[in-house]
Amino acid sequence: MAATTTLLNEIRRAQRADGPAAVLAIGTAVPANCVRQDEFTDWYFRITKSDHLAKLKAKMKKMCDKSGIKKRYFHHTEETIGGHPEFTDRAAAPSLGARLRVSADAVSELAAAAAERAIAEWGRPAADITHLVVATNSGAGEPGTDLRLAALLGLRPTVRRTLLYFHGCSAIFTAIGLAKDAAENNRGARVLVACAHAVLLPFRAPDENSLDTLVAMALFGDGAGAAIVGADPTTDPIERPVFHVVSSSQATLPGTEHAVAINLGESGVDYRMSVEVPALVRGGLERCLAESLAPLGLANASGTGWNGLLWAVHPGSRPLLDSYEAAMGLETGKLAASRCVLSEYGNMFGATVIFVLDEIRRRRQHGEEEGEDWQWGIMSGLGPGLTVETIVMHATAGRRNED
Incomplete structure (x- = not known):
């Protein structure tokens, strides 16, 4: 028995990586169709044939003016919406199937574009990817975006795939947590994380009885982010970590199940976002983050x-x-990268944090980031629940791409 236990322990040690997981490369992508936020209200009410709803249009205009967003990108165009009247007519036949069919191609193409940039930066062949984690709010079937993406990138048939649906804005945190576990528990593993969203599923005409529709239309945009995660970086070719993933944790604020929700129905996706959310964050965030850091000392x-x-x-x-x-x-300035990404792209759900990391890296490389010699960092976001997601990061030595 003792000999068996020793053998099992030896096998286990041989299977595991020696060091912590790290993000080795990142990539981002957005569609070509760009709409300026100061023009969005007119564009949205025109393509939904809702210009007669003057009060709602004025309310939407105020939302857009106060959003902090300059522009957003969308896969769908005026022609797309015009070709599917069921997307905007609530009395029409169910539109979920058509929305999913249009979104499937959009999400796969966006995810592939972001992943190709991450793989190019990584410097190793796509065939070296051993695990694939894909997250999206824009699909609901199997086989799904994960299999489509694997085919587009030329990944091996043996790649281990995980597909996450409807994790909302917190999707990237769940995906990176899974990638960390896979990388640290499988020696030599290289995990491609891809988070891609197209907001066609929640797209609909304004409704006088639903403020959530206006909020979603004023904030959300399409985009994709990708990351390569692995442990024990190689020297040939040289893998250069962006940062190490120290820990991943999650906490649900008690009694907040009503605050944020995602519901899939016959007419697409409904997002519920309570006006209480900012106050709930102010009241419970610090405790959640302190509890996430405490076990790490x-x-x-x-x-x-x-x-x-x-x-x-x-x-x-x-x-x-x-x-x-x-x-x-x-x-002031600690969240400058997040505010910059919000301004340039809007809220792209889980993919947005990859854009924030890319912006932080850019600022550090150009000496624009205050405290550029930081060692410890926090990735944080909110998900349905209301759930607080936290990833603790540790900087690698020196600036990336500095030789």
């Missing part, structure tokens, strides 16, 4: 409290970013 790792950390926060909306600053006592 990092309650004050930087020596300067929360402001001594780098912050990669999902930019769900301007009020949500404001609530993060208020809850954590963050100095």
Whole structure:
């Protein structure tokens, strides 16, 4: 028995990586169709034939003006919507099937474009990918985007695939957590994480009885982010980690199940986002983040409290970013990368955080990021529940791409 236990332990040690998981490369992509936020209200009410709803249009205009968003990108165009009257007519036949068919190609193409950029930066062949984790709010079938993406990229038939549906804005946190576990528990594993969304599923005409529809239309955009995750970086070819993934945790704020929800129905997807969310964040965020860092002995790792950390926060909306600053006592500028991404792309659900990481990296490379020599950082975002997702990061030595 003792000999068997020893053998099992030896096998287990041989299977596991020696070091922690790291993000080795990242890539992003958006569709070609760009709509400026100051033109969006007119565009949206025109293509949904809703210009007669003057009060709703004025309300939407105020939302867009206060959103902190300059422009967004969409796979769907005026022609797309015009060719599917069921997308905007609530009295028409169910539209879910048509929405899913149009979204399937859009999501796969976006995910492939982001993944190709990540793989090119990584520097190894796509065939070296051993695991694939795909997350999207824009699908509901199997085989799904994961199998389509594997075919588009030329991944091996033996790649181990995981497909996540409807995790909302927190999708990337779940996906990177799974990638961390796979990389650290399978020696030599290289995990491709892809998070892609097209907002055609929730797209619909404005409704006087649904403020959530206006909020969704004013904030959400299409986009994809991808990352390569692995442990024990190779030297030939050279793999250069962007940052190490130290831990991944999740906490649900008690009694907040009503605050954020995603429901799939015959007419697409409905998003429910309570106006209470910013207040709930201010009231419970710091406790959740402190509990995430405490087991690591990092309650004050930087020596300067929360402001001594780098912050990669999902930019769900301007009020949500404001609530993060208020809850954590963050100095002006700590969420500059998140605000920049919100401005340039809007809320692209889980993919958005990859854009934030890319922006942080760009700023560090050009000396634009305050405290560019940071060691510890936090990725944080919110999901249905209301759920607080946290990933603790540790910087690699030196700036990326600096030789």
